[in-house]
Each structure stands twice: as C-alpha cells, then as structure tokens.
Amino acid sequence: MRLGSYIRSRVPELLVLVALELLLVLVLRISGMGADFVAFVCSIVLVSAVVVVALGFARERGFWDSLSETCSSLDNARLLPELIDRPEFPEGQAAYDALVSVAKSANDEVAEQRRFVEEYRAYVETWVHEAKSPITAARLALSNLEEDADTCAVCPREVEPVVPRLRSVEDELARVERYVEQALFYARSETLERDFLVRSHSLREMVASAIKANANLLIAAGVTPRLGEGLDLKVFTDDKWLVFMLGQLLQNTARYVRPGCEGWPQVWFDARLLDEGLANERVELTVRDNGCGVSAADLPRVLERGFTGDNGRTHKQSTGLGLWLVARLAQKMGVSVAVDSAEDEFFSVTFGFPANKMHYFEG
Numbered sequence: 215m216r217l218g219s220y221i222r223s224r225v226p227e228l229l230v231l232v233a234l235e236l237l238l239v240l241v242l243r244i245s246g247m248g249a250d251f252v253a254f255v256c257s258i259v260l261v262s263a264v265v266v267v268a269l270g271f272a273r274e275r276g277f278w279d280s281l282s283e284t285c286s287s288l289d290n291a292r293l294l295p296e297l298i299d300r301p302e303f304p305e306g307q308a309a310y311d312a313l314v315s316v317a318k319s320a321n322d323e324v325a326e327q328r329r330f331v332e333e334y335r336a337y338v339e340t341w342v343h344e345a346k347s348p349i350t351a352a353r354l355a356l357s358n359l360e361e362d363a364d365t366c367a368v369c370p371r372e373v374e375p376v377v378p379r380l381r382s383v384e385d386e387l388a389r390v391e392r393y394v395e396q397a398l399f400y401a402r403s404e405t406l407e408r409d410f411l412v413r414s415h416s417l418r419e420m421v422a423s424a425i426k427a428n429a430n431l432l433i434a435a436g437v438t439p440r441l442g443e444g445l446d447l448k449v450f451t452d453d454k455w456l457v458f459m460l461g462q463l464l465q466n467t468a469r470y471v472r473p474g475c476e477g478w479p480q481v482w483f484d485a486r487l488l489d490e491g492l493a494n495e496r497v498e499l500t501v502r503d504n505g506c507g508v509s510a511a512d513l514p515r516v517l518e519r520g521f522t523g524d525n526g527r528t529h530k531q532s533t534g535l536g537l538w539l540v541a542r543l544a545q546k547m548g549v550s551v552a553v554d555s556a557e558d559e560f561f562s563v564t565f566g567f568p569a570n571k572m573h574y575f576e577g
Contacts, residue, residue, distance in 0.1 A: 444485030
C-alpha cells in the first residue's frame with residue numbers, strides 16, 4: 215500500500231481536521247491571543263495530525279502489503295486466511311474475518327463436490343463391474359446357441375439364417391462391452407495414481423496384448439496388424455493402462471477403415487530410442503494406420519473431448535471420447551502424445567516415454 219493511497223482514503227477525516235483547526239484559529243483570535251501563540255498551537259495540532267497519519271499508515275501497511283503479495287503468488291485463494299495474520303486495526307479485522315468466512319464456505323463446497331465426485335466414480339465402477347456379468351452371460355448363451363445351430367440337422371434351411379443373426383448380436387454385445395470398459399477407465403482416470411504401477415515393460419508384449427484383446431474387431435474390419443522395428447525396447451509404464459490406450463487406437467483403426475484402400479487396411483507399430491544419453495532421452499512408440507485419416511482443419515482438435523469432426527458425420531458411431539481419453543491418461547501418466555494425419559492417407563499417434571521413471575507424474 216502506498217502512502218498516497220492511504221492519505222486519499224483518509225481525506226474525509228483530514229478535511230474534518232482542517233475545519234477544526236480553522237475553527238480553533240478563529241476562537242483563539244477572538245479570545246485575543248497573539249499571532250505567535252496561535253501559530254504555535256496550530257503547529258502542535260498539525261504535527262499531531264501528521265504523527266497520527268504516519269502511525270496509522272505504518273500499522274495498516276504491513277497487513278495490506280502481505281495480503282496483496284500473497285494473493286498475487288497464491289494459486290489457491292482458499293488458503294489465503296491461513297497464510298496471513300489477523301491484523302489489530304478494525305478495518306483489517308473486518309476484512310480478515312470476511313476472508314475467513316468466504317474461504318470456509320469455499321472449502322465446504324469443494325469438499326462436498328469432491329465427496330459427490332468420489333461417490334459417483336465409485337458408483338460407475340460398481341455399475342461397470344455389475345454390467346459385465348450379464349454381458350458375459352449373454353455372450354456365453356449366444357455361443358451355445360451358435361453351437362446348437364451348427365449341430366442341428368433337423369431343418370438346415372431354418373437354421374442357416376439364424377447363425378448370422380446370432381453373430382451379429384454377439385458383435386453388438388462386444389461393442390457394448392468395449393463402451394463399458396471405456397467408462398470404467400474414464401472413472402478411474404480421476405484417481406489414476408491410486409491404480410498406477412510403474413514398471414519396466416516390453417513394448418512388444420503390450421502391443422501383442424492390445425491386438426489380442428481386439429482381435430475379433432480387427433478381423434471383422436479386415437485390419438492387419440504389422441509389428442515393426444524397435445518393439446523389443448522396454449519402457450517405464452503401467453501395462454494395463456497402456457494396453458487399454460493402444461486398444462482405443464485399434465478400435466479407431468477398425469472404425470475408420472478407408473473404403474477402397476489400396477492393398478488392405480493395416481496398422482503399424484514402430485518404436486525408436488531418441489536422444490540416448492541425454493537428459494531428454496525417451497522411447498517413442500508410433501501407431502499408424504492407412505485409414506481415412508482426418509483433415510488438416512480437424513487435426514488440431516482430435517484430442518478434444520467429444521470432437522468427431524468430418525468423420526463423425528460419416529461414422530455415426532463416433533463419440534469423440536477415445537482419443538480424448540487416451541490423451542488424458544497419457545498426460546496423467548507423464549507420457550507425451552502427438553498426432554499426425556493426412557486425409558484419405560493415414561492417421562498416426564506417437565507416445566513419448568521418458569527413459570527415467572522419475573519423470574512420471576510430474577504434471
């Protein structure tokens with residue numbers, strides 16, 4: 215707080231003091247006092263006023279300066295009352311008490327919201343686990359019906375149309391199961407650090423696990439996985455979360471197969487070690503397909519939540535959540551994500567894994 219600002223805030227009191235001093239001069243002159251005596255009395259009053267202003271400024275300056283500096287450097291304003299002392303002057307005490315009241319209200323509201331989010335996340339996780347049971351049971355029942363239909367020789371003409379329908383229902387159940395799994399990982403992403411175990415894993419093993427988990431979907435879409443160079447490299451990560459992220463990319467590849475693709479739809483996995491021996495040493499894993507890609511206008515936004523772009527208008531099943539969830543999880547895991555694409559040619563996602571596991575969770 216500057217002295218000029220403090221004096222301007224005391225203008226009404228100073229004007230009253232000036233008026234009283236003029237009144238004092240008038241009374242003394244009427245009483246017959248000499249000019250020297252009147253000047254002496256006025257000087258005493260003036261010096262007293264200056265001393266009072268100086269003491270008031272010195273008393274209040276520390277509190278207001280501390281409040282201003284703390285506000286400018288603090289990220290969470292709710293902690294403000296805990297970082298400054300309660301002042302001794304009435305105006306500061308009123309301001310401090312108001313800050314305490316506001317901070318308490320904000321903390322209570324944040325705690326309530328956190329409790330609600332935690333309860334909702336727990337509910338989603340429970341719901342997902344419960345939903346998996348009937349899905350698994352339904353798929354098992356469909357599998358049994360397919361076996362019965364295949365072995366039935368009573369009326370082949372009636373059985374033949376049934377089998378494709380059963381398989382179609384099974385495919386839809388598999389799609390529902392993928393959405394349920396996505397919901398589970400989304401719910402857990404809020405508290406990923408509780409379920410995140412960083413260990414050294416082979417990229418080849420995690421890529422193979424992701425391909426195996428999505429094999430039926432890739433086969434149905436006619437997509438052929440290609441394992442390239444560098445997959446024998448190891449990275450520090452959580453294999454369960456990374457396999458899920460790779461699965462989201464494979465599901466996108468199967469969903470956005472380009473019509474009339476030269477040769478056949480394919481997805482390549484390649485890895486390489488960069489800046490070996492330097493502070494930013496890292497392993498990059500690139501997942502690239504020859505699907506329909508995205509336009510240059512849509513590319514900067516493909517990692518945004520709910521963004522589907524031009525492809526979302528063509529493929530009605532697009533939700534815009536897969537790539538966003540991948541980017542969200544990667545950020546929480548300390549893994550960089552970069553996307554590249556050319557429309558009607560390819561789409562690629564590159565993960566950057568720090569060589570030092572201490573880099574994880576820096577964000």
